[in-house]
Amino acid sequence: MADVATKIKGSLQGNGTAGVPSTSAFDPFVTAPNPLSAANAVGPVQANPFSHDTAAALNGAAFFANQSGFQQPLPAQVDYFHSLVPLDLNHQKNATIFGFPSWVYKAQSSKDGNFYALRRLEGFRLTNEKAIRSVQAWKRVCNGSVVTVHDAFTSRSFQDSSLIFVTDYHPLSKTLAEQHLGAGNRFQGRHNTHIPEQVLWGYMTQIANALKAIHASQLAARIIDPSKILLTGRNRIRLNACAIMDVVQFDTQRSLAELQRQDLVNFGQLIVTLGANQPNVMHNPTKAMEHFTRAYTAQLKNSVFWLLNGLQKDQERNIDIFITGISSTLMSTFDSALHLDDQLTSDLSRELENGRLVRLMTKLNFINERPEYEHDRQWSENGERYFLKIFRDYVFHQVDAQGDPVVDLGHVLMCLNKLDAGTDEKITLISRDEQSCFVVSYKELKKALESSFQALLKPSASRRLH
Amino acid sequence: MADVATKIKGSLQGNGTAGVPSTSAFDPFVTAPNPLSAANAVGPVQANPFSHDTAAALNGAAFFANQSGFQQPLPAQVDYFHSLVPLDLNHQKNATIFGFPSWVYKAQSSKDGNFYALRRLEGFRLTNEKAIRSVQAWKRVCNGSVVTVHDAFTSRSFQDSSLIFVTDYHPLSKTLAEQHLGAGNRFQGRHNTHIPEQVLWGYMTQIANALKAIHASQLAARIIDPSKILLTGRNRIRLNACAIMDVVQFDTQRSLAELQRQDLVNFGQLIVTLGANQPNVMHNPTKAMEHFTRAYTAQLKNSVFWLLNGLQKDQERNIDIFITGISSTLMSTFDSALHLDDQLTSDLSRELENGRLVRLMTKLNFINERPEYEHDRQWSENGERYFLKIFRDYVFHQVDAQGDPVVDLGHVLMCLNKLDAGTDEKITLISRDEQSCFVVSYKELKKALESSFQALLKPSASRRLH
Numbered sequence: 022m023a024d025v026a027t028k029i030k031g032s033l034q035g036n037g038t039a040g041v042p043s044t045s046a047f048d049p050f051v052t053a054p055n056p057l058s059a060a061n062a063v064g065p066v067q068a069n070p071f072s073h074d075t076a077a078a079l080n081g082a083a084f085f086a087n088q089s090g091f092q093q094p095l096p097a098q099v100d101y102f103h104s105l106v107p108l109d110l111n112h113q114k115n116a117t118i119f120g121f122p123s124w125v126y127k128a129q130s131s132k133d134g135n136f137y138a139l140r141r142l143e144g145f146r147l148t149n150e151k152a153i154r155s156v157q158a159w160k161r162v163c164n165g166s167v168v169t170v171h172d173a174f175t176s177r178s179f180q181d182s183s184l185i186f187v188t189d190y191h192p193l194s195k196t197l198a199e200q201h202l203g204a205g206n207r208f209q210g211r212h213n214t215h216i217p218e219q220v221l222w223g224y225m226t227q228i229a230n231a232l233k234a235i236h237a238s239q240l241a242a243r244i245i246d247p248s249k250i251l252l253t254g255r256n257r258i259r260l261n262a263c264a265i266m267d268v269v270q271f272d273t274q275r276s277l278a279e280l281q282r283q284d285l286v287n288f289g290q291l292i293v294t295l296g297a298n299q300p301n302v303m304h305n306p307t308k309a310m311e312h313f314t315r316a317y318t319a320q321l322k323n324s325v326f327w328l329l330n331g332l333q334k335d336q337e338r339n340i341d342i343f344i345t346g347i348s349s350t351l352m353s354t355f356d357s358a359l360h361l362d363d364q365l366t367s368d369l370s371r372e373l374e375n376g377r378l379v380r381l382m383t384k385l386n387f388i389n390e391r392p393e394y395e396h397d398r399q400w401s402e403n404g405e406r407y408f409l410k411i412f413r414d415y416v417f418h419q420v421d422a423q424g425d426p427v428v429d430l431g432h433v434l435m436c437l438n439k440l441d442a443g444t445d446e447k448i449t450l451i452s453r454d455e456q457s458c459f460v461v462s463y464k465e466l467k468k469a470l471e472s473s474f475q476a477l478l479k480p481s482a483s484r485r486l487h
Numbered sequence: 488m489a490d491v492a493t494k495i496k497g498s499l500q501g502n503g504t505a506g507v508p509s510t511s512a513f514d515p516f517v518t519a520p521n522p523l524s525a526a527n528a529v530g531p532v533q534a535n536p537f538s539h540d541t542a543a544a545l546n547g548a549a550f551f552a553n554q555s556g557f558q559q560p561l562p563a564q565v566d567y568f569h570s571l572v573p574l575d576l577n578h579q580k581n582a583t584i585f586g587f588p589s590w591v592y593k594a595q596s597s598k599d600g601n602f603y604a605l606r607r608l609e610g611f612r613l614t615n616e617k618a619i620r621s622v623q624a625w626k627r628v629c630n631g632s633v634v635t636v637h638d639a640f641t642s643r644s645f646q647d648s649s650l651i652f653v654t655d656y657h658p659l660s661k662t663l664a665e666q667h668l669g670a671g672n673r674f675q676g677r678h679n680t681h682i683p684e685q686v687l688w689g690y691m692t693q694i695a696n697a698l699k700a701i702h703a704s705q706l707a708a709r710i711i712d713p714s715k716i717l718l719t720g721r722n723r724i725r726l727n728a729c730a731i732m733d734v735v736q737f738d739t740q741r742s743l744a745e746l747q748r749q750d751l752v753n754f755g756q757l758i759v760t761l762g763a764n765q766p767n768v769m770h771n772p773t774k775a776m777e778h779f780t781r782a783y784t785a786q787l788k789n790s791v792f793w794l795l796n797g798l799q800k801d802q803e804r805n806i807d808i809f810i811t812g813i814s815s816t817l818m819s820t821f822d823s824a825l826h827l828d829d830q831l832t833s834d835l836s837r838e839l840e841n842g843r844l845v846r847l848m849t850k851l852n853f854i855n856e857r858p859e860y861e862h863d864r865q866w867s868e869n870g871e872r873y874f875l876k877i878f879r880d881y882v883f884h885q886v887d888a889q890g891d892p893v894v895d896l897g898h899v900l901m902c903l904n905k906l907d908a909g910t911d912e913k914i915t916l917i918s919r920d921e922q923s924c925f926v927v928s929y930k931e932l933k934k935a936l937e938s939s940f941q942a943l944l945k946p947s948a949s950r951r952l953h
Binding site: 165234257345348351354356358359360362363365369373379382383393416426430 | 692723810811814815825858860879894919
């Protein structure tokens with residue numbers, strides 16, 4: 022099971038090589054790291070109050086609370102959310118993108134108990150009620166390459182006038198800026214590695230997927246920035262923070278068509294920036310394109326060039342025309358997604374076995390060594406339960422010739438799988454005093470387990486009638 | 488866990504609605520049906536000799552062995568394969584497609600222990616060694632919409648001269664003919680339901696994906712027939728039996744370009760046949776197209792019409808041009824695949840928890856009630872093990888006010904999750920004689936579990952040195 026974490030990191034790049042099984046050694050007793058780190062569960066996230074994720078995040082909260090500027094404690098409640106945990110990597114006020122300082126928190130909803138991401142725009146005053154209603158259209162955008170928007174409201178819980186956006190929470194995600202442009206590092210932009218062409222194509226098809234859904238909903242993304250695109254799985258990205266400009270700049274004079282064409286330009290600039298691994302490369306577009314031309318194929322360069330000219334009126338330009346142009350690489354990315362589906366399905370079918378084993382072991386433990394049943398202190402030692410008891414010893418308490426414990430998960434799993442299947446195979450069970458020996462089939466043991474378990478389930482009233 | 492089987496049936500059709508969580512009731516003690524039936528694990532399939540799948544298949548073998556014409560027992564061994572199980576639904580010789588009667592078996596490889604599908608062409612004599620070498624190119628076609636070919640060889644194990652193709656085995660798959668054209672039913676073609684346009688688009692994008700990979704490898708599918716396309720998951724299809732014609736009709740006079748254009752025509756005919764739900768609809772093409780035009784949009788009809796004209800020389804026609812034409816629906820299918828990835832990843836992260844619980848319960852059972860350790864018969868009752876023993880009672884052997892057993896999987900999972908996380912939460916453990924009572928934290932219990940388990944792992948030699 023230890024290699025599942027490696028395996029499920031199937032890539033979503035534009036070739037068909039995803040999903041090659043890892044060859045790492047199998048050590049059944051190595052507990053996988055927090056499964057969310059491998060699996061990047063998609064939001065809304067089920068609350069597991071005991072998970073390490075929460076603990077780590079809470080440590081993070083303590084860390085942030087000690088920073089200057091964070092002396093002010095977080096509110097216990099923001100509308101129908103509680104248990105806020107800050108997610109920002111630095112605590113400097115930054116109003117560059119939205120025009121207001123913005124902060125991101127993980128929080129639990131008291132409506133459904135799931136975790137969400139809250140983005141707070143500090144000091145925003147809503148002057149037009151219609152502005153916030155524009156979020157309704159965004160709530161209907163359900164696309165695998167867009168972070169889903171769930172709600173937006175104003176709040177005074179932070180002792181100011183704040184605008185709050187509620188979106189899916191993607192645990193352990195990074196932004197493209199952090200991944201590729203060194204954002205958050207001290208030596209920003211110095212040691213970034215070149216993004217392979219296939220990965221860049223994978224990003225392009227996913228952003229095209231996002232923009233197709235957004236533009237078809239009569240909306241525009243308005244923000245396509247490396248710092249606002251989440252990497253939520255290997256090579257899997259999602260546009261984030263899209264609905265915000267529609268509220269904050271509700272009174273913009275630009276038409277929807279113009280904003281959508283601006284999306285194409287921003288899309289092109291994003292790809293050039295990522296290709297150059299330099300956050301500010303678009304300050305010198307000529308040099309940026311020169312670098313891009315050297316590093317990538319003509320096909321990729323031409324696609325990006327077409328996007329950068331999105332505002333030109335020389336020809337019709339929209340996202341559908343762009344998608345037609347990249348259909349060949351789109352098919353490759355689609356094939357990668359199919360391969361990833363296969364890998365995940367195969368991993369899942371293996372893991373579902375574990376669910377069956379948990380239920381089986383639980384039943385066995387409900388019965389074995391039960392101190393008393395119906396005032397009978399010998400219940401768990403008598404009749405068919407006696408076989409289950411010495412079967413338990415057979416599974417867990419074997420010793421080798423030297424008398425050393427046999428600690429073999431393989432043996433345990435094999436026995437439990439056979440018990441679950443109720444095979445006809447017979448095994449020899451030996452009593453603890455080694456005076457008796459019984460030949461029993463797994464089928465008989467399974468029957469004993471089931472009937473003993475059913476006895477536990479029977480309500481006492483019905484038992485007393487007998 | 489019972490609803491996982493429902494959940495993972497995310498659809499792969501051309502819209503974005505896949506992956507909506509099921510709302511079926513959660514009953515933790517209902518064991519999911521054989522996980523392979525839900526998950527359709529992709530091949531090569533790991534061998535689990537205890538699974539019901541094998542048992543069912545073996546029953547199938549017994550069934551077939553009783554049919555007339557099947558009196559001849561299957562060979563115990565075919566080259567490096569053993570444990571053959573017939574997979575055909577009927578036992579009538581049929582040479583329509585390949586020119587030779589063909590049979591399909593599931594078999595286990597003695598090289599890697601995995602299951603594969605073997606297709607046998609009865610009575611085939613290889614006259615040209617080069618013919619079978621053409622399979623090499625097929626082995627390199629690794630595409631999510633093509634059943635992967637692994638090997639081909641001739642065999643005399645069936646008391647004749649047979650040609651054997653080895654491919655991935657996809658458990659519980661159906662053919663499109665069985666699913667949509669009533670193949671295998673007595674009232675063939677009478678009660679088939681209309682295929683929705685979105686599903687048909689999903690099939691088209693997947694076959695286009697397959698043909699793109701095949702044609703790019705300088706090959707042609709040559710067979711695109713409803714009876715030779717596997718449905719391996721919900722709306723997920725794969726071209727099968729592709730390499731066979733290249734061997735059987737090795738001496739064909741047709742050029743590769745012509746065969747590839749014929750693929751386009753066969754592709755179009757497949758879609759018309761599926762759209763009409765009638766296996767023989769292409770016998771009357773005009774009527775077939777009339778029906779298709781009534782039932783589906785102009786966009787779909789035009790795409791199919793373009794394919795049907797694949798042999799016309801009026802314009803260049805190849806699979807890449809076709810893909811460009813369907814790029815918009817291709818993007819929708821891609822988005823569905825992303826949604827399915829999300830659903831599977833989320834399900835998997837939940838199931839990975841079970842793997843951790845299996846390991847944890849196994850450790851606890853290795854320690855609890857161990858009869859003897861280092862000649863100490865009280866080991867499992869003494870010191871920190873005593874707390875683990877009464878913790879076991881706390882988890883599994885609680886009774887309610889009436890003295891009835893508390894059989895609550897939720898309580899068990901909560902306790903085990905807290906133990907796994909080693910939380911600071913304290914619980915009160917009571918001795919069996921109710922004379923003593925201990926307040927212990929999960930953190931302390933976790934430490935006790937780990938150190939006791941480490942003691943079991945220590946080799947006796949090193950223990951004796953102390």
